[in-house]
Amino acid sequence: MVSTNPDDVRPGSVVGVLALAGIVAAIMQTLVVPLIGDLPSILDTTPSNASWVITATLLSAAVATPVAGRLGDMYGKRRILLVSVVPLVAGSVVCALSSSLVPMIVGRGMQGLGMGVVPLGISLLRDVLPPEKLGSSIALMSASMGVGGALGLPFAAAVAENASWRVLFWVAGALSLLVGFLAWRFVPAGRAGTGSARFDALGAVGLGIGLISLLLAVSKGSDWGWTSGTTLGLFIVAVVVLLAWGRWELRSTEPLVDLRVTARPQVLMTNAASVLVGFAMYAQSLVVPQLLQLPEATGYGLGQSMIAMGLWMAPAGLMMMALSPLGAKLSAARGPKVTLAVGSLVISAGYASSLLLLGSTWGLLVVTIICSGGVGLAYGAMPALIMGAVPQEETASANSFNTLMRSIGSSGAAAVIGVVLAQLTTDFGGHFLPSEDGFRTAMLIGCGVGLAAAAVASLIPVRPMESGAEAPGKNTEPHPASEAAA
Structure with a gap:
């Protein structure tokens, strides 16, 4: 068991381990993307039934995330984080051993149950880090989700093309097990739970x-x-x-969720902006991969392989990590509200640039880098705004609910963009494919949603914190790790 003595806390190790947890969680979400076309034959089922392999993770994660947050506030965030690693490992093993649809859906659902590690990790940072390191650490961990997506897609594509698909899940299980061990070894317990006996x-x-x-x-x-x-x-x-x-x-x-706290203007408006940012973040990830992989004969497709597509999109995720220190500095100087608004405007600018850059791989690379840079700024600011407005004993629950809002935004993007691309099609050799106008319309929607997110962010009424709800980096109470060295 790791020591809870403040002098033994190593901020670098804590942030590194929790960032790795975020990366692994993001990899879980992109893990099956290269397998989508092969799942019907792998599982001996129809394409419609095979889509449940993705849907199961979405549904279980949506339910498990707020539950994990509440349990973290009740019984300790580190303890519940370690518990959340168990279904990540077990679900990966079940998927690796599956040969039919039902076990695969069960395994993917179990993987979704572990997605609470991200908001739990962000909340744990507030408990164990000195105030001066909190803002940059939150931004770094938030950006880790983008890094996981950036690295996970080309890795999964390479494995799927050159080895057994089962290797993907064995690797995912091993990474989850590693996260659990490192969290047990290097991450301190942080603030004790409320001790509430009633869930x-x-x-x-x-x-x-x-x-x-x-x-x-x-x-x-x-x-x-x-x-x-x-x-x-x-x-x-x-x-x-x-x-x-x-x-x-x-x-x-x-x-389970204190709706009176979520109704506070700062929390409510931040969650509203989070829905919009989640939409804007996901919309381009539905458009760009298709454009990269459609045949060049369409006149607008770029004819890239799955691996090449993943590699073209990888720099965008790395940009999220690269911009996290800048976002932390901007939040420290002007407040996370400004960072969220600026990030949303950058996302909108990325979509707007697509009107001129859709015709080449390099152009799409620029579009994704700009959009992901804005997402990195916005994602680092949202937890800071939430934690600056809620009591410390409700940090995990509030962050988990905010994560849920982003997920709902992403689901909304999938539905809206899916409808747009299904309605605006072109006949290509007897097959109906999304048309160039459909893709441009989808990008214009993303641009508008980014602007809407910036408008909502600008209206967030940030105010001085009540006692027990200190802003990250500005708390005046003694901190459990205030004497820790970097």
């Missing part, structure tokens, strides 16, 4: 039913039909259940 199980079930209904309708609506009985029924269930869940949470003495 809001009914609230967790209600939130799970509501979120699953909503995300199923959004992610599968294009396949089932947006006006089909199944899709409309799921939307109705989501609205009814989430409204009932909200009423229950407001009346509960120990809620």
